[in-house]
Each structure stands twice: as C-alpha cells, then as structure tokens.
Amino acid sequence: MINIIKRRFLFLAISIFALLTSIVLLLAAGLNIGMDFSGGSRLTLNFEQAVTIDQLESELASIGYGTAVVQGTSSGDFIIRTEKLAADEKETLKTNLTAAFGQFTEKGFEDIPPETAIGTARVAVIGLVLAAIGIMAYITWAFRVMPKPFRYGICAVLALLHDVLIVLGIFAILGMITHIEVNLMFITGILAVIGYSVNNIVVIFDRIRENVKANPGASFEMIVNNSVTQTFSRSINTSLTTVITVLALILFIGTNIESFAWTLFIGIIVGTLDSLFIAPGLLVVWEKNEWHRFINWLPMFKAKQQ
Amino acid sequence: MTKNKSLYIVLSILLVLFLLASFIVFPLDKGLLGNLGVLLGRDLQGGTYLVYQADLSTVEAGTEDEIMKGVANVISNRINPLGVTESSVEIQGKNQIVVEIPGVSLTDAQKTSLGNTALLEFRELATVDGEQKWIPATGTIGGEEFALTSAYFKSNTSVQKDQYGKIYLIFEWDDTGSELSKQITTRLLGKQLAIFENGQPLLTEDGRTIAPTIQAVITDRGQIEGLGLDVAMTLSKQLNAGRLPVSLEVVYEETVTPTLGSDFVKLSLMAGIVGLFLIMLFMCLYYRMPGIVASLALIFYACLTLAIFKLIPVTLTLAGIGGFVLSIGMAVDANVLIFERMKEELQMGRTLGAATEAGFKRAWTAIRDSNLTTLLVCIILFWVGSSTVEGAQVQGFAVTLFIGVCVSMFTAITVSHHLLRLFIGTALAKKVHLFAPYIERKLKVNHD
Numbered sequence: 133m134i135n136i137i138k139r140r141f142l143f144l145a146i147s148i149f150a151l152l153t154s155i156v157l158l159l160a161a162g163l164n165i166g167m168d169f170s171g172g173s174r175l176t177l178n179f180e181q182a183v184t185i186d187q188l189e190s191e192l193a194s195i196g197y198g199t200a201v202v203q204g205t206s207s208g209d210f211i212i213r214t215e216k217l218a219a220d221e222k223e224t225l226k227t228n229l230t231a232a233f234g235q236f237t238e239k240g241f242e243d244i245p246p247e248t249a250i251g252t253a254r255v256a257v258i259g260l261v262l263a264a265i266g267i268m269a270y271i272t273w274a275f276r277v278m279p280k281p282f283r284y285g286i287c288a289v290l291a292l293l294h295d296v297l298i299v300l301g302i303f304a305i306l307g308m309i310t311h312i313e314v315n316l317m318f319i320t321g322i323l324a325v326i327g328y329s330v331n332n333i334v335v336i337f338d339r340i341r342e343n344v345k346a347n348p349g350a351s352f353e354m355i356v357n358n359s360v361t362q363t364f365s366r367s368i369n370t371s372l373t374t375v376i377t378v379l380a381l382i383l384f385i386g387t388n389i390e391s392f393a394w395t396l397f398i399g400i401i402v403g404t405l406d407s408l409f410i411a412p413g414l415l416v417v418w419e420k421n422e423w424h425r426f427i428n429w430l431p432m433f434k435a436k437q438q
Numbered sequence: 439m440t441k442n443k444s445l446y447i448v449l450s451i452l453l454v455l456f457l458l459a460s461f462i463v464f465p466l467d468k469g470l471l472g473n474l475g476v477l478l479g480r481d482l483q484g485g486t487y488l489v490y491q492a493d494l495s496t497v498e499a500g501t502e503d504e505i506m507k508g509v510a511n512v513i514s515n516r517i518n519p520l521g522v523t524e525s526s527v528e529i530q531g532k533n534q535i536v537v538e539i540p541g542v543s544l545t546d547a548q549k550t551s552l553g554n555t556a557l558l559e560f561r562e563l564a565t566v567d568g569e570q571k572w573i574p575a576t577g578t579i580g581g582e583e584f585a586l587t588s589a590y591f592k593s594n595t596s597v598q599k600d601q602y603g604k605i606y607l608i609f610e611w612d613d614t615g616s617e618l619s620k621q622i623t624t625r626l627l628g629k630q631l632a633i634f635e636n637g638q639p640l641l642t643e644d645g646r647t648i649a650p651t652i653q654a655v656i657t658d659r660g661q662i663e664g665l666g667l668d669v670a671m672t673l674s675k676q677l678n679a680g681r682l683p684v685s686l687e688v689v690y691e692e693t694v695t696p697t698l699g700s701d702f703v704k705l706s707l708m709a710g711i712v713g714l715f716l717i718m719l720f721m722c723l724y725y726r727m728p729g730i731v732a733s734l735a736l737i738f739y740a741c742l743t744l745a746i747f748k749l750i751p752v753t754l755t756l757a758g759i760g761g762f763v764l765s766i767g768m769a770v771d772a773n774v775l776i777f778e779r780m781k782e783e784l785q786m787g788r789t790l791g792a793a794t795e796a797g798f799k800r801a802w803t804a805i806r807d808s809n810l811t812t813l814l815v816c817i818i819l820f821w822v823g824s825s826t827v828e829g830a831q832v833q834g835f836a837v838t839l840f841i842g843v844c845v846s847m848f849t850a851i852t853v854s855h856h857l858l859r860l861f862i863g864t865a866l867a868k869k870v871h872l873f874a875p876y877i878e879r880k881l882k883v884n885h886d
Contacts, residue, residue, distance in 0.1 A: 168828060241691070252826040316831070324764070334804065377709075383712075
C-alpha cells in the first residue's frame with residue numbers, strides 16, 4: 133500500500149488543478165439550467181409513426197422553437213422541453229406536430245412559470261448551505277473528544293465543496309455534448325452525494341479518533357496514514373456497491389432521472405477519492421501547519437523567503 | 439448453552455419478523471395481510487397535479503382565509519362532475535390551492551375549466567372613440583351601478599335540446615339579476631346583447647359571436663342559444679358549481695398518463711432486482727461466508743423496508759424508488775465496515791468468536807456517526823421538497839432514503855450479527871479463509 137499521507141501535497145496539487153479546471157469550465161461553458169430553476173414546459177409524447185429526434189427538432193425550429201430540446205426515453209417516448217408554453221401556444225404546437233408527424237398521445241406535461249422557478253432555486257441554495265453548516269457542526273460535535281474538533285468539521289466540508297465543484301465542472305462538460313440539466317433532482321443528487329461522501333470521511337476520522345487513543349505517543353501523520361490504509365478497502369467496497377445500484381438506475385430508468393443518477397454516479401466516485409486523498413491530507417497539513425507550502429512555489433513568495 | 443439459547447430466540451424472532459414483512463410485501467400491488475398496496479405517486483400511477491395561486495389583492499383584509507375556503511370548495515364542486523373517483527383539493531400556505539387527482543390525466547380543456555372564474559358577462563354595443571365596441575351592460579340599484587353577470591344566476595342552470603336539435607342554456611335570475619335584467623332589456627329592446635367569458639365572446643359551434651337581439655323585456659329567466667352541446671354542458675356545470683371570487687393563476691402543473699407510469703414501475707423494479715443481485719454476487723465473491731450472511735441480511739432489509747413503506751404508507755415516486763435502490767447499495771455499508779473489522783481481528787490471530795464480537799463492537803461508532811450525517815441530509819432534503827411546488831420527488835427520495843438508512847442499521851446489527859454468531863464453535867469456524875479470504879497476502883499494518 134502506498135503512503136497516501138506522505139504524498140499529500142501531490143494529491144492536493146492534483147485536486148487544486150481539478151478544481152481550477154472545473155471553475156474555468158463553469159465560467160467558459162456554463163451549465164444547462166433546467167426548467168425547475170428557470171421555468172418552462174415539458175411535454176412527453178408518444179408518436180404512432182416512427183419519428184427521430186432530428187426530425188422533431190427541425191420541425192420545432194421551423195415553428196419558432198429553435199431552443200427546444202428533444203430527448204428520447206427508454207420506453208420510446210419523446211420529451212420536448214421548451215420555454216413556458218401558454219395554453220394556446222401548446223395547442224398550436226400540438227396541431228403543428230400532428231400535421232408533420234401524424235397522431236400522437238400526450239403522455240405527460242409539466243409546466244413551471246419563471247416566478248415559481250426563482251422560488252425553487254432559492255430553496256435549493258438554502259438547502260445546500262444548511263447541509264454544509266449542519267455537517268460541519270455535527271462533525272465538530274461528534275469529534276469533540278479530540279483536540280481542536282472544528283478542524284475535522286472544516287476539513288470534511290472543504291472536501292465536500294471540492295466534490296460538489298468537480299461534479300459541477302463535469303456537468304459543464306456533459307452539458308456541452310448532451311442535454312443534461314442542472315435541476316431540482318440534480319440538487320437532490322448533490323445533497324445525497326454530500327451525505328454519502330461525508331459518510332466515508334466520518335469512517336476515516338473515526339479510525340483516527342480510535343488510533344489516537346490507542347497510540348498516544350505516535351506521530352499524527354503516521355496515525356492518519358494508518359487510519360486511511362485500514363479503512364481503504366471498506367471505502368472502495370461500499371462505494372462500489374453503491375455505484376452498482378446507481379448504474380442499475382441509469383440503465384433501467386435513464387432519461388427521466390438522468391440528472392439525478394449521473395450526479396450520484398460522478399459524485400460518489402469523486403467523493404470517495406476526496407475522502408481518501410483530500411480530507412485526511414488536509415487534516416495533517418493543518419496539524420503540521422504547512423499551509424505556506426501552497427504558495428511557497430510562487431516566485432514572489434520564494435523571493436521573500438530567501 | 440444459555441448463550442446459544444438466547445441466540446436461537448433472537449434468530450426466531452427475526453425469522454418471524456421476516457415472514458411477517460414478506461406477507462405484508464407480496465404481492466406488491468395488494469398484499470396478503472391487511473390488503474395493503476404500495477402507494478404510487480403521480481409520476482408512477484399517472485395523475486394530474488395543479489397548483490393555483492389566488493390573486494388576493496382585491497380582497498378585503500381579514501377575509502382571505504374565508505375566500506380561500508370558498509375557492510377550494512368551488513374547485514371541488516367542479517372536479518366532481520368529471521367522473522374521477524379520488525381527488526384532493528387543499529389550501530397550501532396563504533394563497534395557494536393544490537389540486538391532486540391520482541390516476542387520471544385531465545385534458546387541457548378540463549384543466550382550463552377547473553381554474554376558470556366562470557363568470558359570464560352581458561355586454562352591449564357602444565361607440566367608444568369612434569369604434570363599435572362591446573361594453574358591459576349595467577343597471578342601477580339604489581343609486582349604485584351594477585354590471586349584469588352570471589353572478590346573479592340561481593344555481594339551477596340547465597341545458598335543453600329541442601325537437602330540432604337546437605341547444606339552449608337555460609338560466610334563472612336571482613332578485614338583483616332580475617331587477618338589472620329588467621332595466622337593461624327595457625333599454626336595449628330590439629338591440630343586441632352579447633355574452634362574454636374571460637373577455638372573450640361566447641361563440642356558436644361554427645364560430646359566430648352569440649349576440650341575440652332582445653325581443654322582449656326579460657325579468658326572471660332567460661336562455662342562451664347556439665352553443666355546442668359540450669360547451670353548454672361544461673358551462674352549466676361550472677355556473678352551478680359557483681363562480682370563483684378571485685382569479686387564479688397556475689403556478690405549477692404536471693400531468694402524467696397512467697401508461698407512462700406503469701412503464702416506470704416495471705423499469706424501476708428491474709433496476710432494484712438487478713442492483714440487489716449484483717451486490718449479493720459481489721459480497722459473496724469478496725467476503726465468502728460473511729458475504730452470504732450479508733446477502734441474507736440484504737434480502738431481509740429489502741423486505742422489511744418495503745413492508746414499512748406499505749405500513750406508513752409511503753407514496754413511492756420515481757425518485758423515491760431511486761432512494762430505495764440507492765439505499766440497497768448503502769445498506770451493505772454497515773456490513774462491509776463490520777467484515778473489514780473482523781478481517782483485521784482474524785489477522786491478529788483472534789478466533790472467529792472473538793473477532794465477530796470485536797468487529798461489531800468497534801465498527802459501531804463508525805456506523806452510527808456516518809449514518810447520522812445521511813439522516814441529517816435527508817431532513818434537509820425533506821424541507822427542500824416541502825418548500826417547493828415541484829418538490830414531491832425530492833420529498834419522496836428523502837423519505838425512502840431516511841427509512842432505508844434506519845432499517846439498514848437495524849439489520850446490520852441484528853441480522854448479520856446473530857447469523858454470524860451461528861458459526862461460532864462449529865467446524866466451519868476453524869476455516870479462517872472462508873471468513874477472511876486473502877488474509878495471508880495482506881501486509882501487516884504500517885509501523886514506519
């Protein structure tokens with residue numbers, strides 16, 4: 133087993149690089165904001181004749197819905213997402229589609245006015261902030277027997293923030309090549325991932341707590357590394373079983389909860405790596421007060437030290 | 439011996455619990471005990487969900503609650519004639535009305551008619567700024583001006599068809615309406631009177647404006663001629679159900695047909711079964727004997743959780759099932775924690791019995807602390823779901839994951855633990871490789 137903690141600066145450097153890449157991607161490409169947060173309409177249609185997504189998209193563009201997004205589902209339906217349709221606009225749209233592609237059944241319809249969507253977005257943001265504060269407070273409390281327990285809380289939340297930002301970065305890439313959206317189910321997925329990743333972190337921190345008690349004289353760095361090593365296969369195995377079930381969700385339910393399922397898939401993998409390579413590493417960096425090493429290599433700080 | 443005896447008692451209780459849970463769970467749609475079925479949300483069994491926001495700006499302060507109750511009442515009355523068996527109309531917050539009709543997806547026309555103010559206005563032709571326009575016809579009572587509307591209809595409006603197949607909407611004026619009608623029809627004798635709804639004139643089937651010429655003074659009852667049968671029927675029902683005192687705006691709507699829902703049920707069932715099977719396979723291959731124990735615990739877990747879903751009952755949405763499927767993956771976590779711990783203990787040369795007890799005892803704090811954070815997140819998710827109009831999915835996920843995590847903690851510390859204790863003292867217990875494969879290949883703990 134490699135000594136993970138010894139290489140903490142390598143892993144932290146990789147993570148900072150990934151973090152910066154994510155931020156650049158988010159600024160450059162942005163995200164596809166779903167109708168939950170921006171308002172809009174979603175029609176689920178089933179056509180009697182064979183129709184392709186391209187045909188539907190070009191027909192929609194020709195009647196003034198150039199920004200409409202069409203997706204196929206695993207059960208052969210098509211989901212059409214547009215800006216919010218008024219009742220008569222929906223009627224016209226359906227008449228046009230019947231004229232172009234023949235009979236179809238409307239299997240589902242969802243409609244969210246932009247004003248409603250703003251309220252939803254606000255609730256989602258509050259939820260995320262509450263989760264971060266709650267977890268930090270809980271971990272600090274759970275590790276209150278340790279010296280400086282708030283460090284555990286803050287390191288856990290930093291690792292979680294890292295996880296969330298990487299997932300957002302990957303969604304920015306996915307958003308360019310697919311129609312995947314950031315919607316309320318994405319936020320649900322993110323919160324589930326937060327709950328799950330912090331799980332892994334807590335298990336490792338719990339081991340640190342136990343090992344510190346059992347080896348009073350040992351160096352903190354060694355104890356942390358042993359704790360990560362001892363819980364390593366457990367972390368990998370539970371993540372593996374959870375990823376298996378998420379894959380089953382993606383394969384069988386697919387499009388209808390794609391944002392949710394992909395968030396879980398990416399988030400659990402990244403979260404597991406964070407809990408093994410980032411959170412314990414940060415703890416040691418803090419304990420040994422090595423923060424200056426993050427900026428030392430910059431020329432201006434180098435000059436100052438000499 | 440007493441230890442073994444208590445072990446068998448615990449295992450028998452668990453077996454009874456398992457059988458009971460299975461009786462509750464299977465078959466999924468009905469259940470042998472208590473005839474319970476799994477409740478499905480509208481995304482799975484189809485249905486209509488509408489959230490209206492009432493415009494209370496014109497309402498007198500202090501009467502809002504009364505008005506909202508009235509609105510809910512009118513909407514319920516309008517749903518009844520649609521022939522649906524189950525529906526709920528609830529007031530949410532200060533000014534929202536939530537309409538839920540499970541299993542039925544209303545047509546666009548039906549949805550529009552539900553939230554309609556259903557107010558017919560009588561209008562006369564007048565010249566405004568050199569243009570011919572329909573303006574509200576008014577009369578005066580006690581020095582005050584009143585517009586003539588269907589607000590003064592008695593609630594006995596009906597539809598009649600004469601021998602030539604002509605359709606009539608028959609209505610009767612109340613006292614105020616009768617007085618207004620007398621004044622207006624006297625004034626407009628020989629002139630036209632049109633009928634408007636939501637600012638649009640009522641039209642005949644072939645699209646002409648309905649604006650009959652007044653032949654005689656009307657005091658008590660009148661009729662509107664030329665409407666199509668469907669339109670006339672809907673209108674008469676709406677008029678009788680009562681007019682809405684305030685205007686409503688749809689702030690969220692979702693309709694799902696039952697067929698779309700049944701596809702999801704089948705697919706998510708498959709997802710659950712495949713996920714469960716793959717995890718059991720992995721656990722058996724990787725952990726051998728304990729893996730088999732964990733697989734049994736997992737089946738127990740799935741049954742017990744579904745039984746609880748039925749008993750509470752939990753309304754399962756697509757995301758809710760997602761939460762359940764996900765929780766299967768997470769449920770093995772406690773087992774993995776314990777087995778890894780057991781492996782370490784066996785590595786140090788402990789016997790199976792000692793390793794099992796130590797494994798459970800030492801893994802417990804980690805299981806407790808790590809699951810509590812997931813529960814914390816579930817509570818936040820539940821709040822997010824209940825604070826947003828489209829949050830039913832989020833709420834469903836939060837509830838199933840919460841129950842799942844609680845049940846998984848229970849099954850890990852009862853089922854897995856006691857089943858493993860069965861092996862203690864048997865010939866199998868001596869074959870350490872069955873309980874901790876690859877043990878000799880593992881390096882000792884780092885001491886550098």
